[in-house]
Amino acid sequence: MAAWPVEFKAQQAKYEIGGAVFGGRPWERPTVLVGSMFYAGDKVVYNHEEGLVDRAAAAERIAKASRVAEEYGSVLALDAIFYTAKAAERIVPLVAELFDGPIFLDGVEPEARIRAVRLASELGLEDRVVYNAIYTTSKPEELEVLRDSGLRAALVMAFDASNPAGSLMPGDRLKIAEALIGKARDAGVEKVLVDIVVLDPASIGISAAAVWMVKDRLGLPAGCAPANAMGPVNSKNFGDAAAAIHGGVASLLQVLGADFIFYGPIKRIKYVAPAVAMADALTAYLYRLEGRRPPRMHPINRVLRRLQRLFAEQG
Numbered sequence: 001m002a003a004w005p006v007e008f009k010a011q012q013a014k015y016e017i018g019g020a021v022f023g024g025r026p027w028e029r030p031t032v033l034v035g036s037m038f039y040a041g042d043k044v045v046y047n048h049e050e051g052l053v054d055r056a057a058a059a060e061r062i063a064k065a066s067r068v069a070e071e072y073g074s075v076l077a078l079d080a081i082f083y084t085a086k087a088a089e090r091i092v093p094l095v096a097e098l099f100d101g102p103i104f105l106d107g108v109e110p111e112a113r114i115r116a117v118r119l120a121s122e123l124g125l126e127d128r129v130v131y132n133a134i135y136t137t138s139k140p141e142e143l144e145v146l147r148d149s150g151l152r153a154a155l156v157m158a159f160d161a162s163n164p165a166g167s168l169m170p171g172d173r174l175k176i177a178e179a180l181i182g183k184a185r186d187a188g189v190e191k192v193l194v195d196i197v198v199l200d201p202a203s204i205g206i207s208a209a210a211v212w213m214v215k216d217r218l219g220l221p222a223g224c225a226p227a228n229a230m231g232p233v234n235s236k237n238f239g240d241a242a243a244a245i246h247g248g249v250a251s252l253l254q255v256l257g258a259d260f261i262f263y264g265p266i267k268r269i270k271y272v273a274p275a276v277a278m279a280d281a282l283t284a285y286l287y288r289l290e291g292r293r294p295p296r297m298h299p300i301n302r303v304l305r306r307l308q309r310l311f312a313e314q315g
Contacts, residue, residue, distance in 0.1 A: 019100070022259050032076075033260075048082075050084075053090065053091065066099075072277035077103070078099050080103055102130060143187040155194075193221045194218070204253075208252055208258070230246060254279040
């Protein structure tokens with residue numbers, strides 16, 4: 001009898017982007033933790049319209065988050081948010097220089113996304129970036145630019161804003177994802193990632209179930225952004241428990257197979273990485289009982305091995 005109690009029906013696609021693996025079965029790779037920068041209210045940004053950023057402060061945040069990920073054997077990706085085409089011209093080259101992992105090009109407006117795509121192609125970043133994102137409302141001209149750019153990885157948003165009531169349940173998300181996958185393929189996208197949009201705190205559970213369904217039926221990498229609903233979870237409202245709440249939500253998503261988690265501001269990794277790394281490690285151990293081996297760079301070798309040693313020493 002297999003140690004792991006469940007298995008996906010569909011064969012699981014695995015994509016390498018920016019040196020990280022997206023997709024596959026849970027034991028095969030650490031969950032990718034996606035931290036956001038340059039969002040509204042981010043203090044490293046002087047001017048969102050122009051994309052003026054405190055370079056030293058941005059570099060320090062990225063370095064700190066990278067060290068936390070390294071400590072726990074986790075994988076860090078960066079969600080670079082920009083509001084205008086002008087901002088994209090400054091932010092895209094900056095993050096490409098400061099960070100060597102996967103970068104999500106998160107343009108708020110179509111014009112910003114189009115400029116970012118062209119710039120990423122000019123800079124030779126095709127293998128390092130993910131287009132964020134293809135929507136039900138994405139226009140043909142935007143998708144044409146994507147097709148011509150040479151970028152081959154994109155996120156599709158499994159939600160229809162024109163029909164919220166028909167986009168809520170996991171089955172609804174699956175149907176929307178299937179339609180958007182076709183649109184992505186037509187735009188030349190070879191590496192499709194599915195984002196199960198989070199609407200509010202309660203919907204995180206629905207999104208988690210939809211992540212499992214997408215992987216089970218379609219075999220594609222899937223995840224979501226609980227951070228979209230977790231803004232009120234801070235020390236002011238929840239005290240010291242805030243860190244545990246963020247970690248608990250992320251761990252639930254890991255257990256249900258999420259390949260990537262948009263956890264919020266990049267500095268929040270100090271709360272999320274330990275929890276997700278422990279879940280990753282225990283999942284991988286179950287598979288190891290079946291004779292399977294996780295990769296060397298994995299939380300099982302950073303967190304669980306250390307914990308086992310400390311446990312043995314105390315006795």
